[in-house]
Amino acid sequence: MNTDGPLEMLIRQLAALPGLGPRSARRAALYLLTRRKTQMQPLAQAIQQAAELVRECTACNNLDTADPCRICSDPRRDAGQICVVAQVSDLWAIERTGAFKGRYHVLGGLLSALDGMGPEQLRIPTLLVRVKEPAVREVILALSATVDGQSTAHYIADHLGPGSNAKITRLAHGVPVGGELDYLDDGTIITALRARNAA
Amino acid sequence: MNTDGPLEMLIRQLAALPGLGPRSARRAALYLLTRRKTQMQPLAQAIQQAAELVRECTACNNLDTADPCRICSDPRRDAGQICVVAQVSDLWAIERTGAFKGRYHVLGGLLSALDGMGPEQLRIPTLLVRVKEPAVREVILALSATVDGQSTAHYIADHLGPGSNAKITRLAHGVPVGGELDYLDDGTIITALRARNAA
Known part of the structure; x- marks a missing residue:
């Protein structure tokens, strides 16, 4: 592999995404190159479209295609x-x-x-x-x-x-729903005790 | 969030990549949308360029911009x-x-x-x-x-x-370089024993 061909560029750009490292970026690049019609072109289009159409709501800074966003205008x-x-x-x-x-x-x-x-x-x-x-x-x-x-x-x-x-x-602090006391940190237990409610 | 806007499409396409699930795809989409000039456009370009220029070597099936690839033609x-x-x-x-x-x-x-x-x-x-x-x-x-x-x-x-x-x-089977015997599976140890060399 030379280091500045289009393949290496693609891997480098993918590796910059959060959650993808160099190794998974190589896997993702191969995944795309073996599925050009079904995955690679749609991904490129989705990125272009989102870059063109998605904007920040001037009221609340939510991301949406409309400004004000659908939440602010509802x-x-x-x-x-x-x-x-x-x-x-x-x-x-x-x-x-x-x-x-x-x-x-x-x-x-x-x-x-x-x-x-x-x-x-x-x-x-x-x-x-x-x-x-x-x-x-x-x-x-x-x-x-x-x-x-x-x-x-x-x-x-x-x-x-x-x-x-x-x-x-x-937001209230306390025991997460489904959380086991045994695995909770002291700070959460103390807060949950102090904020206890009538049963 | 509605389910078929450009933002949701981008998240869905990213989530299809190996190594990215729905949650990390949402993070990656936000990462891109907050870095449109420095990351989003270069990624879209890299995907387009790779899709256009990278091809399979007709001799060995390696991926490269040249056919035969640089390894086959070296x-x-x-x-x-x-x-x-x-x-x-x-x-x-x-x-x-x-x-x-x-x-x-x-x-x-x-x-x-x-x-x-x-x-x-x-x-x-x-x-x-x-x-x-x-x-x-x-x-x-x-x-x-x-x-x-x-x-x-x-x-x-x-x-x-x-x-x-x-x-x-x-390829030879055996103990990986740097591998600790204690953590190796039985099959590898047996193979390494059978294929032992003079020290």
Whole structure:
């Protein structure tokens, strides 16, 4: 193999995808080259089409072909509830549950001094503007239970306070459904004990 | 998410790649959509280019932009040795070692009654023709030490015999270099014992 032919270029580009290393990228390239009509052309088309048609919603930063996105423009969804998530993948995870009928705000990441992510790198300023609208009754901070997630939640809660009447809530911490106590970390058990409910 | 937009199509196509499931395909799609210039367009181009330019060598079935491939057309490589491999990835693995200076024959798979792979589905007939050339001195069967690999090797050895003067060899079985005896299966240890060499 020389190192700059089209085959090597394809392998290098595939290896850059998260979840694929050099070895699986070679396998994927061979997989595609032996299925040119059924897999390779459709994949190239899907990438081109998505690059052309998928855009960010100017209201909530969700990815969709429409702007505003289908969630923001759906009149059946409650504009009074804004669920704040770090990434579009978190939005998808909540949508898959079907349990939330409000709207979203995708931050595009979490505050992180190490990664140089400040409030201006995230979509926190636009969130603060959105929340000032009188229709907004509740802001649900659906951020990961990690250090970065919780410090982002703190920062937002601190800055939402003045000029907004919206209630600020967070996802509950506790034992995951189906989780065995024996395998849970101490922090989760302590939190679940403190937040115990009447049976 | 609706199920037939360009975003969902991209995720579905990515999920079809070996090594990517639905979850990692969603991550890869988001990764691409947030890096359109640096990753998404280059990947689409790499796929298109590879689909257009990469072809099978008519002699050995290797994948290359040239036909015959650079290995078959390299005068420094010994045309008297043919190394038979199941897949192009096996050829790459042997090439990475730099230890083989002959030519290859890529079968395109292994004989497998379960998967409906017979000699005609593989490139065994063209191998039998190639080996009849008087220049061919040795056929190295570099096939996996699995049931399918070994039965393919047996089949080829049986059918090469008449009409060819080439010596038929196989990769040695034994303890992998760096392998600990304690973790090896019984079959490998037995084979290594039987094939022991003078120290």
